[in-house]
Every structure is written in structure tokens, then in C-alpha cells.
Amino acid sequence: MARRRRVTQADVARLAGVSQTTVSMVLNGTGAAQRRVSSEVRERVLQAIAVTGYTADPSAQRLAGGMSSIVGVYTYEPVFPHAAGDFYYPFMEGVEHAAEDSGVDLLMFTSMSGRVGKSLVSTGRVARLRVADGCVLLGRRSYPEDLAELLRQDFPFAFVGRREAPGGEVPYAAAAYGDATRAVVEQLLGLGHRRIVLVNEFTGHESIEDRATGYRTAMSAAGLHPVTFDAPDLGLAELLDTLREAGVTAAVVTSDLAAPLRRAALARGLDVPQDLSIVRLGDPERPDGEDVEWSGFLIPRWEMGAQALRLAR
Amino acid sequence: MARRRRVTQADVARLAGVSQTTVSMVLNGTGAAQRRVSSEVRERVLQAIAVTGYTADPSAQRLAGGMSSIVGVYTYEPVFPHAAGDFYYPFMEGVEHAAEDSGVDLLMFTSMSGRVGKSLVSTGRVARLRVADGCVLLGRRSYPEDLAELLRQDFPFAFVGRREAPGGEVPYAAAAYGDATRAVVEQLLGLGHRRIVLVNEFTGHESIEDRATGYRTAMSAAGLHPVTFDAPDLGLAELLDTLREAGVTAAVVTSDLAAPLRRAALARGLDVPQDLSIVRLGDPERPDGEDVEWSGFLIPRWEMGAQALRLAR
DNA sequence: CTGAAAGCGCTTACAG
DNA sequence: CTGAAAGCGCTTACAG
Numbered sequence: 001m002a003r004r005r006r007v008t009q010a011d012v013a014r015l016a017g018v019s020q021t022t023v024s025m026v027l028n029g030t031g032a033a034q035r036r037v038s039s040e041v042r043e044r045v046l047q048a049i050a051v052t053g054y055t056a057d058p059s060a061q062r063l064a065g066g067m068s069s070i071v072g073v074y075t076y077e078p079v080f081p082h083a084a085g086d087f088y089y090p091f092m093e094g095v096e097h098a099a100e101d102s103g104v105d106l107l108m109f110t111s112m113s114g115r116v117g118k119s120l121v122s123t124g125r126v127a128r129l130r131v132a133d134g135c136v137l138l139g140r141r142s143y144p145e146d147l148a149e150l151l152r153q154d155f156p157f158a159f160v161g162r163r164e165a166p167g168g169e170v171p172y173a174a175a176a177y178g179d180a181t182r183a184v185v186e187q188l189l190g191l192g193h194r195r196i197v198l199v200n201e202f203t204g205h206e207s208i209e210d211r212a213t214g215y216r217t218a219m220s221a222a223g224l225h226p227v228t229f230d231a232p233d234l235g236l237a238e239l240l241d242t243l244r245e246a247g248v249t250a251a252v253v254t255s256d257l258a259a260p261l262r263r264a265a266l267a268r269g270l271d272v273p274q275d276l277s278i279v280r281l282g283d284p285e286r287p288d289g290e291d292v293e294w295s296g297f298l299i300p301r302w303e304m305g306a307q308a309l310r311l312a313r
Numbered sequence: 314m315a316r317r318r319r320v321t322q323a324d325v326a327r328l329a330g331v332s333q334t335t336v337s338m339v340l341n342g343t344g345a346a347q348r349r350v351s352s353e354v355r356e357r358v359l360q361a362i363a364v365t366g367y368t369a370d371p372s373a374q375r376l377a378g379g380m381s382s383i384v385g386v387y388t389y390e391p392v393f394p395h396a397a398g399d400f401y402y403p404f405m406e407g408v409e410h411a412a413e414d415s416g417v418d419l420l421m422f423t424s425m426s427g428r429v430g431k432s433l434v435s436t437g438r439v440a441r442l443r444v445a446d447g448c449v450l451l452g453r454r455s456y457p458e459d460l461a462e463l464l465r466q467d468f469p470f471a472f473v474g475r476r477e478a479p480g481g482e483v484p485y486a487a488a489a490y491g492d493a494t495r496a497v498v499e500q501l502l503g504l505g506h507r508r509i510v511l512v513n514e515f516t517g518h519e520s521i522e523d524r525a526t527g528y529r530t531a532m533s534a535a536g537l538h539p540v541t542f543d544a545p546d547l548g549l550a551e552l553l554d555t556l557r558e559a560g561v562t563a564a565v566v567t568s569d570l571a572a573p574l575r576r577a578a579l580a581r582g583l584d585v586p587q588d589l590s591i592v593r594l595g596d597p598e599r600p601d602g603e604d605v606e607w608s609g610f611l612i613p614r615w616e617m618g619a620q621a622l623r624l625a626r
Numbered sequence: 627c628t629g630a631a632a633g634c635g636c637t638t639a640c641a642g
Numbered sequence: 643c644t645g646a647a648a649g650c651g652c653t654t655a656c657a658g
Contacts, residue, residue: 006440008635019645024637038643055440059381060635062372063650069424070444099423105441108419110412111382127319127368128418131383131444321651332629337653351627373651376634 007054016041016048023049027056028066062131071099071312072132074109076139077116087285087301088138091160094305095136101306102313107132119143129155134312136160136305140285141205158311160304162206173307177207177282180297181214184252184279189222193250193277197243198228201257208254211281215252231257236264243276250277252296259288320367329354329361336362340369341379375444384412384625385445387422389452390429400598400614401451404473407618408449414619415626420445432456442468447625449473449618453598454518471624473617475519486620488595490520493610494527497565497592502535506563506590510556511541514570521567524594528565544570549577556589563590565609572601 009023016023018041026037026045037045048054062068073095075088099106109128120126126149129135134156137146147165150157162174188196198215200208212228219226227246229239239261243251250273253261258280265272272278280296322336329336331354339350339358350358361367375381386408388401412419422441433439439462442448447469450459460478463470475487501509511528513521525541532539540559542552552574556564563586566574571593578585585591593609 006443006635010635020636021638021645021647022643025644028637041644053437055437057376057440057635058444059372059375060650061637063370063376063634063652064636064638065650066637068372068444070420096421096423099421103424105424106421107383108409108412108421110409111416111418113413124366124368127366127370130319131371131381319651323651333652334629334631334654335627338628341653354628370651373634374653376636376650377652377654378634379653 006057007052008057009054012045012048012052012054015052016044018045059131062133067133068131069104070107070132071102071104071309072107072109072129072135074120074129074135074137075113076137076141076143078113086287087283090301091138091305094302094307095309096305097302098306098309102310104133104313109135120146121149126150126153129157134158136308136312138308156312158308160308162210164206171311173304173311174207174210175282175299175304177210178214178217181211181252181281182218183214184281184296185215185218186222188250188252188277188279189218189224194224195246195248196224196250196252197246197248198226199239199251199253199257199261200228200230201254203230207282211252211254236261237268240265240268240270240276244270248276250279252279252281255280255282255299256284256286258294258296259284259290259292262290262292319370320365321370322367325358325361325365325367328365329357331358372444375446380446381444382417383420383445384415384417384622385420385422385442385448387433387442387448387450389450389454389456399600400596403614404451404618407615407620408622409618410615411619411622415623417446417626422448433459434462439463439466442470447471449621449625451621469625471621473621475523477519484624486617486624487520487523488612488617490523490595491527491530494524494565494594495531496527497594497609498528498531499535501563501565501590501592502531502537507537508559508561509537509563509565510559510561511539512552512564512566512570512574513541513543514567516543520595524565524567549574550581553578553581553583553589557583561589563592565592565594568593568595568612569597569599571607571609572597572603572605575603575605 009020009027013020013023022037022041023045026042058068058070073092096106111128120129120143122145126146136158138160142159142163142165144165147159147163147170148167151165151168151170157171159170159172162172163170185196196219198212200212202208215228216226229242231239234242251261258278262272262278265276265278270276277295280294282297282299322333322340326333326336335350335354336358339355371381371383386405409419424441433442433456435458439459449471451473455472455476455478457478460472460476460483461480464478464481464483470484472483472485475485476483498509509532511525513525515521528541529539542555544552547555564574571591575585575591578589578591583589590608593607595610595612
């Protein structure tokens with residue numbers, strides 16, 4: 001059996017008795033540029049498409065400067081190892097769902113995953129993204145040089161989580177960490193807490209900054225003095241001593257630090273939350289391994305994934 | 314800032330002082346056709362590539378008849394709804410892992426997931442697959458017309474699970490259901506069981522047939538008469554009566570039927586496995602909801618996924 | 627050993 | 643309203 005050549009616009013055109021350009025026109029039909037194909041011709045073309053079962057070749061579309069209905073997903077850290085997978089899965093589910101909704105296919109840039117900790121720019125792989133109409137970027141940290149380059153190229157993309165970069169506004173889908181943290185602190189205030197501190201797991205990350213802003217806003221509004229500790233600066237034990245001495249009754253703590261802090265507190269004979277309330281700001285990346293009903297908030301991971309996909313087109 | 318045009322082979326060629334053809338040659342370098350570029354020129358080109366940070370445009374490569382280093386994944390049933398997800402996740406993990414290993418990107422054809430129960434051919438979407446070098450197909454049932462068409466087009470693909478189709482050998486990555494079932498039955502025989510039946514959840518599926526073959530082989534080799542029941546034909550209660558009357562001591566049961574059968578047996582006051590041994594042939598698609606240590610075998614889902622990816626290139 | 631040229635299947639100015 | 647033509651960035655015969 002002859003290996004039949006694929007059906008092209010030219011075939012459709014021949015069958016419909018029009019030019020290939022016209023076929024492309026009825027297919028794309030973008031606004032004014034569409035130079036209104038007569039509805040009679042349009043009918044004939046549509047017929048021919050149905051008969052031949054024509055589908056556009058995404059590669060050709062893309063090469064010619066059109067859309068391929070493919071959106072890329074690039075993860076700076078491996079998503080699939082199961083430990084991380086548990087945390088990232090919901091993001092991916094959201095992305096997938098939104099992709100189905102939008103009728104686009106998802107290109108997972110797995111080929112680049114050998115380069116953990118490398119920017120796309122430094123490995124010269126930015127070009128690879130361009131098969132897709134746009135790209136969702138996912139990762140704990142981000143690479144400002146990549147973001148800047150993508151911005152400069154005017155390539156549609158969106159980061160999952162708020163990110164900043166030189167050279168413009170980075171499109172992102174993020175949890176409202178600021179608002180959520182403020183709400184949490186206000187709740188503590190409502191319960192009568194006055195000495196409330198913020199404990200950061202690390203610094204220099206947009207999502208951490210957003211939480212800090214929320215915390216400070218709530219405290220200031222209540223006429224209280226915000227106090228922040230950065231965990232790396234001092235050990236958990238030392239930190240707890242300091243908190244006790246200062247008469248702190250509640251600590252709002254970033255995701256992955258909440259459980260260790262609680263364990264340390266218990267180990268020192270403190271009663272949680274009697275002696276010290278610990279509020280968790282977001283679900284942790286690594287499973288707690290503890291069966292505690294944390295107070296605080298959760299990260300809307302599914303929604304963030306879905307929104308990022310929508311932004312990246 | 315000017316939106317810089319992407320770096321092309323022509324740019325590299327200019328910088329290296331060679332023709333664009335030569336650049337393509339050193340990049341592809343396939344066998345004899347490579348017409349041995351002199352190592353000096355090759356060096357110069359490689360240099361220029363490094364300097365410019367050139368990366369091939371996958372769309373152009375593909376359109377020109379080359380490889381795009383993209384492999385597609387098409388799932389006939391939605392993989393992501395969490396219920397199904399639990400079962401399918403390991404397959405996908407295997408696919409992902411093999412993709413990373415092979416340095417290819419993964420194109421998930423989510424855009425077609427509105428068409429559950431439809432073949433690719435009938436929705437005219439086969440052409441869409443061709444952005445990719447090949448495609449992994451995943452689904453409970455399969456669509457012979459799709460397989461036949463793909464075979465005819467000589468498009469590289471592989472099914473996860475053994476499948477048959479008119480028009481040639483379907484490439485597949487499958488569990489050795491036959492061997493595994495045979496081993497399980499031989500084990501029962503070794504334990505002294507003589508009246509061993511096979512109970513099928515449904516019929517007409519390749520993986521079910523493979524199990525049946527394994528079962529029959531083991532029974533026949535032991536000089537015993539194989540007896541098969543197809544669950545849909547009679548209720549579980551009736552089935553159990555029949556087994557008891559016939560003095561059956563062991564039933565080997567396809568994946569999803571094992572748990573219901575066990576529950577039915579317990580409900581009838583039978584002692585499992587004292588009165589009746591129930592052996593499960595593969596892990597179920599839907600969680601059992603039971604905390605039983607099943608005897609039988611598990612499906613090497615991860616490995617199947619990985620192998621399918623390798624076959625689909 | 628190397629290059630000019632055709633062609634892959636589209637989109638989009640540009641002419642009629 | 644419609645079509646001929648250029649061009650996207652590659653691969654691969656085909657000539658030198």
C-alpha cells in the first residue's frame with residue numbers, strides 16, 4: 001500500500017476549486033485581514049475539508065509565523081521524583097485541565113531536565129521553547145536572565161508563582177500570599193495575641209516577601225511592631241529561647257519550617273498552641289510526616305497551574 | 314530594544330564562513346550521507362554555534378522532514394482525574410523518565426481529550442500527531458482503525474499494553490501477563506490445588522487473552538482441565554455457588570474483580586483463603602479500598618511506560 | 627569535500 | 643472578493 005502523502009491545504013484547495021491562500025483564509029479568518037471570503041466559497045472549502053479530513057500541520061503553521069496550539073511547560077526542578085511529585089502534582093493538574101479547556105496541547109520540556117540549576121539562556125535552550133505558542137515556567141527559584149530574555153523576545157509565558165526580573169513585568173499566576181498572611185495575622189489578633197512574630201525559612205524569594213508584607217501590614221494596622229526572624233540566622237532552639245524571653249505567644253511560619261519548629265518546641269517541653277501558637281503559611285513542599293491540623297492557609301496550587309496556562313498563550 | 318531575530322543556521326554559517334548546508338551537515342552528521350565535513354571546518358562551525366548559542370527550530374526541522382526530538386503521548390481516556398490518576402500515574406512516570414533519558418520532549422495531546430471514546434481517525438486528528446517524531450498511545454481499549462492507520466502511515470508509535478490490529482504488528486510495551494499468570498497457577502499447583510478456575514472480568518481484551526493463555530498452559534501441562542468463567546455471564550453469588558459445588562479450591566481472577574469476589578465470598582460465610590483461594594492477576598485500576606495482602610502479581614506500570622516511550626521513536 | 631537549490635506546509639503582505 | 647508569490651528555518655538530493 002502506498003504510503004499516502006498527508007492531506008495539505010493544496011489538496012483541499014484543488015478539491016474546492018480555489019487557491020490554497022483561500023483555504024488558509026477560511027481556516028484562520030482573523031478579523032479584517034480575513035478579506036471576507038464569500039460565504040459560498042467558504043462553504044465549498046469547509047466541505048472539502050470535511051471530505052479530505054484535513055488537519056493543519058502544526059510545524060508548518062508555527063514556522064510560517066502562526067500559532068501551533070501547543071503550550072510548553074518547563075520545570076526548573078524535576079517534578080516527577082515522587083517526593084517532589086506530591087507537591088507539584090496539583091500544579092500540573094491545573095495546567096493540564098486548563099490546557100484541555102483551551103484546546104491546546106502541552107509540551108513538557110523533559111529534555112532539559114538534565115540541567116537542574118542552569119538557566120535556559122546559559123544552556124542555549126531558549127530557542128527550543130518556540131515550538132510552542134507560549135510557555136509555563138515552574139520552579140522554586142527562578143532565573144532572572146531567562147525571564148528577561150523571554151520578556152525581550154516578547155515570547156508569551158507565565159511563571160507559577162510571582163517572580164521579578166529586570167526588563168519588565170513578569171507574567172505570573174500566584175497565590176495571594178500577602179492577603180492570606182494578613183488575614184491569618186488578623187485572626188490571631190482577634191484571638192487576643194499581641195506578640196506575634198514572623199519566622200522565615202529563607203529569604204530573597206518573592207513569595208516570602210509577599211508574606212512578610214502581609215504580616216507587616218496587619219501588625220502595623222493594629223499598632224504593633226512587626227518582628228521577623230530568618231531561621232537560617234539562628235538555630236531553632238535559640239530561636240525558641242528568644243521567643244519565650246520576649247513573651248511571644250504566636251509565630252506565623254513559612255511552609256516547610258512549621259513542622260520542624262513545632263517539633264523543636266515540643267522537644268523543649270512547650271505546649272503548642274498553649275504556650276506558643278504556630279501558624280503555617282502555606283502547605284509544605286515536603287510532606288510534614290505529622291498528623292497535625294495546621295492552622296494557616298493552603299496554596300491554591302491547582303488554580304495557580306490553570307491560571308498560568310491561560311496567561312501563557 | 315529591537316526584538317532580535319532568532320539565530321539561524323544561516324547566521325552560524327556566515328560567522329563560520331561556510332554554507333548553511335554545511336552547518337546542517339555537521340549538526341546532523343548521519344552516516345555516509347554526511348559527506349565528511351573536514352574536521353577543520355567542523356571545528357569552525359562548532360565554534361560559531363557556541364558563540365551564537367544556536368539551537369535548531371524544531372518546527373523547521375520537522376517540516377523539512379527531520380526529527381524534532383518530540384515524542385507525543387495520547388491517552389484515550391483522561392489520565393488526570395484523580396481516581397484514574399492513581400492508576401495511570403506510574404505509566405506516565407515511566408514515560409517521563411525514559412523521555413528525559415532519551416533527551417526528547419513530551420507532547421501531551423490534551424487538546425483531544427474532549428473526544429473520549431472516539432478514534433483519532435474518526436475525528437480527523439491523526440495529522441496532529443505528526444509534530445512529534447513518534448507517539449505513545451495509552452488507553453484501556455484501543456481503536457484498531459487508529460492503529461491500522463498509523464501502521465499504514467509508517468508513523469512510529471507504541472501502545473502501552475499489547476494490542477492487535479489489522480494491517481501489521483502493533484508495537485507495544487506490555488506486561489508478560491501470560492508468563493505471570495502461568496507462574497501464579499504453577500504456584501497454586503505446587504501448593505496442592507487441583508481445581509483451579511480462571512475468572513475474567515470481561516472479555517475480548519488482549520491482556521485478558523494473554524492471562525487466559527497462561528492459565529491454560531499451566532493447567533494443561535499439569536494434565537488438568539482448564540475452566541474459565543466470564544463474570545458478566547453470571548452474578549458473583551451464582552458463580553460462588555457453582556465453584557463450591559464443583560469443589561473448586563482456588564480462583565485466579567483478573568485485576569478489578571478480585572476484591573468484589575472476595576467480598577462476596579466473605580458475605581456468603583466462606584473463609585478466604587481456607588475455603589477458597591483468590592489470586593489477583595494484576596493491580597486494579599480502581600483502588601480496592603481493602604487492606605488485603607493479595608497474592609498474585611503486579612503490573613510493571615513504570616517499566617511499561619518507559620519501554621513504550623523507547624519504542625515510539 | 628562543499629554549496630546552490632528545491633521543497634516541506636503553512637501565513638501574510640501584496641497585487642489584482 | 644481572490645490568487646500568485648515570498649518567506650519561515652530547516653533537510654536532503656544533486657551538482658560540482
